[in-house]
Amino acid sequence: MNRENPYLPVPMRLEKNFVETSDRNIRTFTLSFLNQADEEAFRYLPGQFAEVFVPGKGESPFGMASSPTEPGRLKFSVNRAGVVTTALHELTEGASLGVRGPLGHPYPVEPFKGKNVVIIGGGFAFSTLRALTVYLLDRRADYGNITVVYGARSPGLLLYKEELAGWAQRDDLNLVTTVDRGEEGWTGRVGFVPAVTKEVAPPPDNTYAVICGPPVMIKFTLPVLREAGYPDERIIMNLEMRMKCGLGMCGRCNIGEKYVCKDGPVFTLAELGRLPNEF
Amino acid sequence: MKKVKKEDLAAFLDRLASTRTVYAPCRDGEGTVDFQRVTGAAEIADTYGNTRLSIKRLFLPQTETLFSYRNGEDGPVFDVPARPGPAVVFGLRPCDAKSLGMLDGVFANDQYTDPYFTGRRADTVLVGLGCVEPCSTCFCTSVGGGPFDPSGLDVLLSEVPGGYLAEARTEAGASLLGGVPLLDAGSDELAAAAAVKEEATRKADTLPLAGLKERLDGAFDHPVWAKIPEKCLDCGICTFLCPTCHCFDVCDEGTAVAGSRVRIWDSCLFPLYTLHASGHNPRPTGRERYRQRVMHKFRYFVDRLGCTACVGCGRCVVNCPVNLDIRQVVGMIRDQVEAGIRP
Numbered sequence: 001m002n003r004e005n006p007y008l009p010v011p012m013r014l015e016k017n018f019v020e021t022s023d024r025n026i027r028t029f030t031l032s033f034l035n036q037a038d039e040e041a042f043r044y045l046p047g048q049f050a051e052v053f054v055p056g057k058g059e060s061p062f063g064m065a066s067s068p069t070e071p072g073r074l075k076f077s078v079n080r081a082g083v084v085t086t087a088l089h090e091l092t093e094g095a096s097l098g099v100r101g102p103l104g105h106p107y108p109v110e111p112f113k114g115k116n117v118v119i120i121g122g123g124f125a126f127s128t129l130r131a132l133t134v135y136l137l138d139r140r141a142d143y144g145n146i147t148v149v150y151g152a153r154s155p156g157l158l159l160y161k162e163e164l165a166g167w168a169q170r171d172d173l174n175l176v177t178t179v180d181r182g183e184e185g186w187t188g189r190v191g192f193v194p195a196v197t198k199e200v201a202p203p204p205d206n207t208y209a210v211i212c213g214p215p216v217m218i219k220f221t222l223p224v225l226r227e228a229g230y231p232d233e234r235i236i237m238n239l240e241m242r243m244k245c246g247l248g249m250c251g252r253c254n255i256g257e258k259y260v261c262k263d264g265p266v267f268t269l270a271e272l273g274r275l276p277n278e279f
Numbered sequence: 280m281k282k283v284k285k286e287d288l289a290a291f292l293d294r295l296a297s298t299r300t301v302y303a304p305c306r307d308g309e310g311t312v313d314f315q316r317v318t319g320a321a322e323i324a325d326t327y328g329n330t331r332l333s334i335k336r337l338f339l340p341q342t343e344t345l346f347s348y349r350n351g352e353d354g355p356v357f358d359v360p361a362r363p364g365p366a367v368v369f370g371l372r373p374c375d376a377k378s379l380g381m382l383d384g385v386f387a388n389d390q391y392t393d394p395y396f397t398g399r400r401a402d403t404v405l406v407g408l409g410c411v412e413p414c415s416t417c418f419c420t421s422v423g424g425g426p427f428d429p430s431g432l433d434v435l436l437s438e439v440p441g442g443y444l445a446e447a448r449t450e451a452g453a454s455l456l457g458g459v460p461l462l463d464a465g466s467d468e469l470a471a472a473a474a475v476k477e478e479a480t481r482k483a484d485t486l487p488l489a490g491l492k493e494r495l496d497g498a499f500d501h502p503v504w505a506k507i508p509e510k511c512l513d514c515g516i517c518t519f520l521c522p523t524c525h526c527f528d529v530c531d532e533g534t535a536v537a538g539s540r541v542r543i544w545d546s547c548l549f550p551l552y553t554l555h556a557s558g559h560n561p562r563p564t565g566r567e568r569y570r571q572r573v574m575h576k577f578r579y580f581v582d583r584l585g586c587t588a589c590v591g592c593g594r595c596v597v598n599c600p601v602n603l604d605i606r607q608v609v610g611m612i613r614d615q616v617e618a619g620i621r622p
């Protein structure tokens with residue numbers, strides 16, 4: 001982040017534009033820094049986001065899909081939604097971009113130390129959860145049991161398919177993938193995330209739950225966690241609001257007295273409970 | 280207390296304007312008074328209640344280029360416009376000066392500093408003029424200020440026959456006054472000025488706010504919000520004229536090869552303001568949007584920065600096309616909402 005002028009992006013190069021999903025709506029972009037000094041200054045943790053600048057189109061906020069334990073590259077997984085995201089999808093490798101960040105607060109990976117973590121995600125929001133999972137796995141000894149529940153409508157809509165296959169082989173990670181509708185060759189589960197969570201979530205003692213996904217998934221999964229005995233202080237969410245500055249100045253992303261950009265986007269359910277229900 | 284004669288001040292402003300950027304209230308052909316850059320004292324309006332547009336546009340312009348870019352072989356290169364440089368604002372009202380102090384907390388928050396706003400603030404000296412005759416729509420006293428509140432100013436001038444009492448509040452103000460011939464004010468002048476101040480201060484205290492914050496703390500889901508904005512047009516005039524409203528949009532102008540990033544005033548009353556790309560909108564109707572405007576000023580801002588984000592300038596009252604009066608809104612909340620616990 002440019003301390004003197006937090007509106008200025010740093011120049012980046014698009015290394016890879018990879019189609020993730022069978023509907024071709026989500027792609028993962030791998031970016032490299034053009035200047036070594038910018039790369040060193042870009043210190044981040046999973047859960048943070050950045051504003052990605054597509055010259056001629058504008059900038060949009062995306063959570064980092066990469067983990068800081070994968071140096072030299074930033075990854076973003078982007079759903080095609082409007083002007084900037086469509087332009088991004090159409091870029092070819094080698095294109096020039098800008099990135100402004102890191103912005104916002106990360107998942108509380110320090111308090112996670114020595115604890116079990118259950119990571120629950122659905123849809124393209126899995127990107128920052130991928131970052132978190134990679135981070136925890138790269139520092140495996142620091143954490144207890146790790147469970148990942150990841151749901152999509154169909155197998156083709158899962159992100160990071162190759163990596164998921166690798167995770168499935170590991171015995172230090174309990175990966176549970178589930179789809180709403182199965183397909184020929186699908187070996188994971190069939191069912192919605194809340195029901196699967198109910199089945200596989202570890203006991204709440206000494207455990208944090210991190211949840212990120214579409215509103216309906218969250219709506220029906222939170223009661224499952226609460227019923228299982230997870231306290232609101234140990235349920236971690238990552239919010240999305242329309243954003244512009246990312247700095248707590250343009251006024252756009254507030255919930256009550258908090259700005260999601262600079263005070264979030266990661267909040268505990270307990271923190272959200274103290275804010276007006278307006279997101 | 281020192282005094283400056285009218286003609287001496289005019290001569291000083293003439294000299295100042297030849298070496299520095301000076302902004303002062305000027306009357307246009309239609310009789311509207313607004314801040315303009317002046318080249319001499321003769322251009323400055325002599326009587327006015329307050330300017331139509333607030334002072335914020337000199338520090339947060341309605342549109343402002345943040346940077347331009349050129350996208351070459353070696354990636355994009357960014358150019359930031361030069362800092363405008365030293366300026367003096369003459370003749371602003373204490374309410375507007377106070378609003379700038381509030382915006383300081385927004386544009387230099389706990390994590391980030393906006394170099395554009397803070398740069399202009401650091402480079403600008405504020406010479407304010409107390410309000411002998413507050414307008415019927417003013418309520419600065421009620422929100423913790425006053426027609427002669429010097430707190431946000433470098434110099435406060437208070438009109439007396441033949442000239443002004445001049446009170447320097449900061450070093451920058453004192454050094455500016457160093458260029459003006461100063462006389463000692465007489466005790467009769469001081470007594471007359473004190474009486475004027477007292478009367479004006481009382482006149483601008485029209486909106487009892489006691490207990491409002493506590494009521495708002497428990498009022499998020501109160502039915503009162505459905506009634507208040509019924510006639511609001513979402514036109515945003517109130518937010519554009521308000522000296523403490525600071526919301527902006529950020530847009531890009533240009534092509535993949537070259538262009539610029541611009542910020543433009545925006546308004547929480549516009550339906551698109553919070554609309555997500557997915558179609559979801561956390562504030563879909565006027566009820567949520569008008570609630571946000573009131574809550575931000577009288578509750579959230581207090582929680583974050585310790586003061587009400589309204590300086591009682593009355594611009595929103597004067598200029599709303601459907602006469603939605605913030606004073607009546609606050610009154611309705613005070614009368615209809617019980618003090619409660621949040622949220």
Ligand SMILES: Cc1cc2nc3c(=O)[nH]c(=O)nc-3n(C[C@H](O)[C@H](O)[C@H](O)COP(=O)(O)OP(=O)(O)OC[C@H]3O[C@@H](n4cnc5c(N)ncnc54)[C@H](O)[C@@H]3O)c2cc1C
Pocket residue numbers: 049058059060061062063064076077078079080081082083084085086124127128239240241242243244265554555556557
């Ligand atoms: C913290 C955060 C993390 C996000 N992470 C991801 C991610 O990892 N992957 C992903 O695909 N999407 C993510 N989003 C959503 C993504 O930012 C929007 O889909 C995107 O901005 C839409 O831009 P657009 O120009 O394509 O759409 P348009 O509808 O054309 O948007 C126009 C402008 O509105 C703003 N805008 C519109 N919708 C949103 C929105 N939901 N959030 C923020 N600004 C918006 C942007 O400034 C954009 O430039 C995230 C949003 C936030 C706030």
Ligand code: SF4
Pocket residue numbers: 510511512513514515516517518548598599600601602603
């Ligand atoms: S000026 Fe009046 S009508 Fe326009 S947005 Fe403000 S309250 Fe609504």
Ligand code: SF4
Pocket residue numbers: 517520521522523524576588589590591592593594595596605
């Ligand atoms: S809310 Fe109205 S009265 Fe208060 S500062 Fe803004 S424009 Fe002035």
Ligand code: FES
Pocket residue numbers: 242243244245246247248249250251252253254259260261262
């Ligand atoms: S995005 Fe501007 S305040 Fe949060």
